[in-house]
Amino acid sequence: MSTSSRYPFTAIVGQDDLRLALLLNAVSPAVGGVLVRGEKGTAKSTAVRALAALLPPVRTVEGCRFSCDPAAPDPGCPDGPHPADGPGGERAARMVELPVGASEDRLVGALDIERALAEGVKAFEPGLLADAHRGILYVDEVNLLHDHLIDLLLDAAAMGASYVEREGVSVRHAARFLLVGTMNPEEGELRPQLLDRFGLTVEVAASREPDQRVEVVRRRLAFEDDPAAFAGRWSGEEAGLRERVAAARALLPRVRLGDGALRRIAAVCAAFEVDGMRGDLVMARTATALAAWAGRTEVAVEDVRQAALLALPHRRRRNPFDAPGLDEEKLDEVLRNAAADDPEDEPPTPPEGQAPEEPGGRDDDGPGPDGGGGGRPDPGDGAGDGSGGLPPQRTEDSGAPAPEDAPEALTGAEPGESGGGTPRPASAEQRAVAAGEPFRTKVLSVPGLGAGAAGRRSRARTEHGRTTGATRPEGALTKLHLTATVRAAAPHQRARGRSGRGLVVRRDDLRQATREGREGNLVLFVVDASGSMAARRRMGAVKGAVLSLLLDAYQRRDKVGLVTFRGREAEVALPPTSSVDAAAARLQALPTGGRTPLAAGLLKAHDVLRVERLRDATRRPLLVVVTDGRATGGPEPVALAGRAARLHAAEATASVVVDCETGPVRLGLAGELARELRGTAVTLDELRAEALTGLVKDVTDHHRARRAA
Numbered sequence: 001m002s003t004s005s006r007y008p009f010t011a012i013v014g015q016d017d018l019r020l021a022l023l024l025n026a027v028s029p030a031v032g033g034v035l036v037r038g039e040k041g042t043a044k045s046t047a048v049r050a051l052a053a054l055l056p057p058v059r060t061v062e063g064c065r066f067s068c069d070p071a072a073p074d075p076g077c078p079d080g081p082h083p084a085d086g087p088g089g090e091r092a093a094r095m096v097e098l099p100v101g102a103s104e105d106r107l108v109g110a111l112d113i114e115r116a117l118a119e120g121v122k123a124f125e126p127g128l129l130a131d132a133h134r135g136i137l138y139v140d141e142v143n144l145l146h147d148h149l150i151d152l153l154l155d156a157a158a159m160g161a162s163y164v165e166r167e168g169v170s171v172r173h174a175a176r177f178l179l180v181g182t183m184n185p186e187e188g189e190l191r192p193q194l195l196d197r198f199g200l201t202v203e204v205a206a207s208r209e210p211d212q213r214v215e216v217v218r219r220r221l222a223f224e225d226d227p228a229a230f231a232g233r234w235s236g237e238e239a240g241l242r243e244r245v246a247a248a249r250a251l252l253p254r255v256r257l258g259d260g261a262l263r264r265i266a267a268v269c270a271a272f273e274v275d276g277m278r279g280d281l282v283m284a285r286t287a288t289a290l291a292a293w294a295g296r297t298e299v300a301v302e303d304v305r306q307a308a309l310l311a312l313p314h315r316r317r318r319n320p321f322d323a324p325g326l327d328e329e330k331l332d333e334v335l336r337n338a339a340a341d342d343p344e345d346e347p348p349t350p351p352e353g354q355a356p357e358e359p360g361g362r363d364d365d366g367p368g369p370d371g372g373g374g375g376r377p378d379p380g381d382g383a384g385d386g387s388g389g390l391p392p393q394r395t396e397d398s399g400a401p402a403p404e405d406a407p408e409a410l411t412g413a414e415p416g417e418s419g420g421g422t423p424r425p426a427s428a429e430q431r432a433v434a435a436g437e438p439f440r441t442k443v444l445s446v447p448g449l450g451a452g453a454a455g456r457r458s459r460a461r462t463e464h465g466r467t468t469g470a471t472r473p474e475g476a477l478t479k480l481h482l483t484a485t486v487r488a489a490a491p492h493q494r495a496r497g498r499s500g501r502g503l504v505v506r507r508d509d510l511r512q513a514t515r516e517g518r519e520g521n522l523v524l525f526v527v528d529a530s531g532s533m534a535a536r537r538r539m540g541a542v543k544g545a546v547l548s549l550l551l552d553a554y555q556r557r558d559k560v561g562l563v564t565f566r567g568r569e570a571e572v573a574l575p576p577t578s579s580v581d582a583a584a585a586r587l588q589a590l591p592t593g594g595r596t597p598l599a600a601g602l603l604k605a606h607d608v609l610r611v612e613r614l615r616d617a618t619r620r621p622l623l624v625v626v627t628d629g630r631a632t633g634g635p636e637p638v639a640l641a642g643r644a645a646r647l648h649a650a651e652a653t654a655s656v657v658v659d660c661e662t663g664p665v666r667l668g669l670a671g672e673l674a675r676e677l678r679g680t681a682v683t684l685d686e687l688r689a690e691a692l693t694g695l696v697k698d699v700t701d702h703h704r705a706r707r708a709a
Helices: 016-027 044-054 104-108 113-119 147-159 210-225 227-233 235-254 259-271 278-293 301-311 328-340 482-492 536-555 580-588 598-615 637-650 669-677 695-708
Strands: 034-038 058-061 088-091 095-097 136-140 161-166 169-174 178-183 200-204 454-462 466-471 512-519 522-528 559-566 569-577 621-627 654-659 680-683
Touching: 016 034, 016 044, 016 178, 016 200, 016 235, 016 278, 016 301, 034 044, 044 095, 044 136, 044 178, 044 235, 104 147, 104 161, 136 147, 147 161, 147 178, 200 301, 210 227, 227 235, 235 278, 259 278, 259 301, 259 328, 278 301, 301 328, 466 482, 522 536, 522 598, 536 580, 536 621, 559 580, 559 598, 569 580, 569 598, 598 621, 598 637, 621 669, 637 669, 654 669, 669 680
Parallel strands: 034 178, 034 200, 095 136, 136 178, 522 559, 522 621, 621 654, 654 680
Antiparallel strands: 058 088, 161 169, 454 512, 466 512, 559 569
């Protein structure tokens, strides 16, 4: 992408935290990259792509596909060995984008297995990790990448090298890059273990200030009308910021991280119960980069504070329903307490009510790059305004979006909850009740062998897992089955004129290993929110059970959806998504009341599954119906519910009915519904892990008996 066709970094309006985090990584790639979380349309991708133009140019060995530095070539480079101080050229820093649908070979590179076996040579085609070496690797929608790709990506980022091994043949090359990932939390979360591997995280949201929104639109339209002219208007600010990045990089080795700053970092990480030591290390590197960015050679208290706000929020998640964040009042208190115990004389924490100086503004009291007093003037129009050297017209965001109001409950007649079914008068409006405490459940799996997206729930043919057989490859060979290949080639050796010890192997002999692992499924919850579920203790227990199943779905990398039914109709409270957070939020806000249109709920679920089969035919569904089995409202509600259930049974949809009926007298209606669905019924008590040992077997036995019939 040419510079003139790239939106200028300095022209981005607002998003101060995002810009600062990216610039700190440009100053010190050891910080460990940035994860940008936020709603769509908030300039996440624009900012990342614009950053590449601010990085210094890269000197490379001529002809090296792995971008070796002529001054210090990689001794293990596959294109080497390169002589020290050999001929070299210069190119701009690259920004390499990893598509969500990329294969493992596209990411790490691929060995030509056929040539390796037949000719004994290492023919290696570099992947995106090699292209990104000494540049930026950008992953849009990083939360939608397969787990094994994320593991490979983050391992390479941590080690600074990529390893490719196939059937005893291995290649290693350097892979040091600035890793930036963006994601929309509504589309699913990363596992906490993976969140921890990103150095910094920032939350972005669109401004609620009309003037700032107007300026965003005005600049974007001007850029689209004439990209070259727009970039030209910002060329001065871009050049100034580029110089400042280079100056901060040069200053970084001289920045001192004193014992007082280290004690503050340790105190903050301990107070916020940060697991492991990666948080401490990232904070230390970030605080050092902040000092260099501000033109100082000493890490100050405000650097530690800002580093904590960028490096710790995503390390505070204890379960997938926790929102990332940091209590700033607690942070200030910890820093004050640490300062009281610190004998070193360091700059004090800013007084209450006064915002700390934005790193990157003019620092008149701190030392400059030369170690003397007085900060270096910022390039561009942003000097001295706290804008990090960026142009003015920065208006603070007025705040995050207002939370959605909980939907109002509908009133209506409720069937009685006693065994006799005596109707009660129309109840008062029932608002949402809090969920009970989640608990650990065992897996509910879909019977048979699937071929869907990699996950951890049901058996499936996958790229990773145990080898179960071999087949002829369709397209490029990725997983060689060596024994099957040798068996296929052995009978033809005499006809092929074999004379030495080596095996003569041809393309037709190669065999692809077939592997069996686990897949993720679509778990569609159909939740009864009618009046018969309105008793607070019962609905709280039901919500707790569904939250427990949602937590299990998160851990097993499933998609989830939520259908609710109450009153006169059913609705899709949440279309199928990878975000269990969104499902949990919809569940918490779910009110109860009214009649029980069970048939409507099952029919709505049938429509949702029909559409999802068209979108992704390989992802198998698991239907989880949470109800007491009652059906009221409309003509022949029980018969209608039975016909709706048989629609799911006819399409072989794996299903489990969670029976919510309570009391000494039970009608067993949920069990009847499970039989119509040809699924399994389980009570709320049986759903707990300690009581669920036989449930997976029951589900499997039901479907095996059905197939036999």
